[in-house]
Amino acid sequence: MEDSKAIIEAIIFTSENPVQIDKIREVLPDVEKGEISRLIKELMDEYEKRSGGFILLEVAGGFQFRTRADLGYWISKFLKGRPAILSRAAMEALAVIAYKQPVLKSEVDSFRGVDSGSSLKGLLERKLVRIMGRKDVPGRPIMYGTTKKFLEVFNLKDLAELPTLKELKDLHKET
Amino acid sequence: MGYEVKLEIFEGPLDLLLYLIKKNEIEIYDIPIALITEQYLTHIEMMKSLNLDVAGEYLVLAATLIYIKSKMLLPSPEESPEVEEDEADPRFELVKQLLEYQVFKEAAMQLGQRPLLERDVFKRGYSAEDKNIDEGKDEIDVDISVFEIVEAFYRIISKMEKTELIEIDMDKMSLTDRINEIMDRLTEKKKMTFTELIGGQLNRRMILYTFLAILELMRLRMIRVYQAGSFGVISVALVMEK
Numbered sequence: 001m002e003d004s005k006a007i008i009e010a011i012i013f014t015s016e017n018p019v020q021i022d023k024i025r026e027v028l029p030d031v032e033k034g035e036i037s038r039l040i041k042e043l044m045d046e047y048e049k050r051s052g053g054f055i056l057l058e059v060a061g062g063f064q065f066r067t068r069a070d071l072g073y074w075i076s077k078f079l080k081g082r083p084a085i086l087s088r089a090a091m092e093a094l095a096v097i098a099y100k101q102p103v104l105k106s107e108v109d110s111f112r113g114v115d116s117g118s119s120l121k122g123l124l125e126r127k128l129v130r131i132m133g134r135k136d137v138p139g140r141p142i143m144y145g146t147t148k149k150f151l152e153v154f155n156l157k158d159l160a161e162l163p164t165l166k167e168l169k170d171l172h173k174e175t
Numbered sequence: 176m177g178y179e180v181k182l183e184i185f186e187g188p189l190d191l192l193l194y195l196i197k198k199n200e201i202e203i204y205d206i207p208i209a210l211i212t213e214q215y216l217t218h219i220e221m222m223k224s225l226n227l228d229v230a231g232e233y234l235v236l237a238a239t240l241i242y243i244k245s246k247m248l249l250p251s252p253e254e255s256p257e258v259e260e261d262e263a264d265p266r267f268e269l270v271k272q273l274l275e276y277q278v279f280k281e282a283a284m285q286l287g288q289r290p291l292l293e294r295d296v297f298k299r300g301y302s303a304e305d306k307n308i309d310e311g312k313d314e315i316d317v318d319i320s321v322f323e324i325v326e327a328f329y330r331i332i333s334k335m336e337k338t339e340l341i342e343i344d345m346d347k348m349s350l351t352d353r354i355n356e357i358m359d360r361l362t363e364k365k366k367m368t369f370t371e372l373i374g375g376q377l378n379r380r381m382i383l384y385t386f387l388a389i390l391e392l393m394r395l396r397m398i399r400v401y402q403a404g405s406f407g408v409i410s411v412a413l414v415m416e417k
Contacts, residue, residue, distance in 0.1 A: 013299075016298065016299055016300045064298055065298065065299060066292075066296045066297065066298050067296050067297045067298075068296070069290035069295040069296050070295075072290075072294060072295035072296065072297075075297045076294075079297075079301055085294075086287075088186050088283065089186050091283040091284075091286060091287055092186060092279055092280060092283045094283070094286065095279050095280075095282035095283040095286055096279050098282075098286070099279070099282060110272075111275060111276060111279055112186070112187060112189065112276065112279070113187045113188050113189035113190075113232060113236065113272070113276060114186065114187035114188070114189075114230065114232050115230070115232065152292055153291060153292040153293075154286060154289050154291060154292075155289050155290045155291065155292065155296060156289075162282075162286075163282075163285060165278055165282070168278050168281045168282050168285065169274075169278050171281060
């Protein structure tokens with residue numbers, strides 16, 4: 001009798017990118033989605049309890065092993081790499097796009113009060129933002145939205161995991 | 176007593192305004208326009224005198240502030256009952272924009288505080304020799320999107336002489352022919368750069384057809400298009416069957 005939990009764990013380990021439950025189901029068609037979910041949750045708890053170097057996370061609509069956030073310094077040291085830092089301008093543009101997608105460049109400019117052209121270009125190059133098509137109005141301007149990579153980089157399960165604009169607004173009322 | 180001029184770096188005029196509002200401990204809902212306009216203009220002067228680049232948007236907002244200030248000096252006419260008291264306030268639009276911007280500024284900060292991939296957390300698959308953490312010194316080939324392909328073609332066309340763009344209609348090649356030709360050459364050579372693909376035939380039809388052919392083959396997932404780092408050489412290869 002196969003050990004489904006071990007198989008799921010091995011699959012997620014092998015994959016470089018987050019694995020969706022549907023993909024796991026293709027390999028284990030006799031196991032119900034709910035059961036797969038439950039087993040994954042068990043795995044997540046086990047890794048959490050272990051207090052080891054990495055944990056199992058739900059990110060970008062799938063599951064992936066990632067190192068613990070507090071160990072970042074050591075891994076960076078090991079990789080001898082300097083992480084790419086996004087400028088504040090790029091982060092602001094990214095925030096607007098994340099919350100308002102699909103959104104036009106002119107709208108991003110308007111929200112920020114500045115021209116966001118270079119920020120937008122950088123975000124497109126880094127694949128955090130993508131073109132979602134054109135708006136059906138005169139001029140047919142391009143609409144932008146975030147990518148799956150955006151979710152992966154910012155450690156998000158999905159867009160709903162972001163704090164809502166209202167929550168952010170209330171945060172300010174307190175200061 | 177020495178004066179210490181500390182110049183904050185601002186991400187645009189709205190950012191500067193928010194700073195001034197906070198500094199003066201003003202209610203954003205009741206901005207004393209005269210005071211804020213004066214301080215804002217002083218700041219612009221400061222930036223200019225320090226040879227900082229004052230983008231056009233700063234001046235636009237300066238004009239807006241002065242306009243609002245002038246409107247508030249005028250006696251208010253009888254307002255029609257449909258107009259909301261708020262909206263009659265000349266500062267209304269600006270305050271609305273400021274509040275919205277403030278929320279996005281907060282959102283950006285919150286995003287930055289999350290555990291970030293390749294800064295705080297890491298996934299599998301890196302080796303110590305892998306120097307290409309996301310950006311910077313990208314030596315490794317990266318799959319690219321249509322966006323970069325368009326740019327690449329634009330670069331090629333820009334470098335061409337105008338005369339070469341004149342259509343030479345002797346070779347009545349069709350798009351299908353071009354697609355087949357590209358596939359044949361790739362099967363033989365496995366991997367080719369854009370420049371190699373176009374060969375010496377720098378005429379408009381060839382370039383256009385090559386561009387369309389590549390897009391179509393990408394769509395059919397028969398080829399991979401990738402780039403050696405940002406702005407690097409773009410190459411095309413067959414998708415290998417495993």
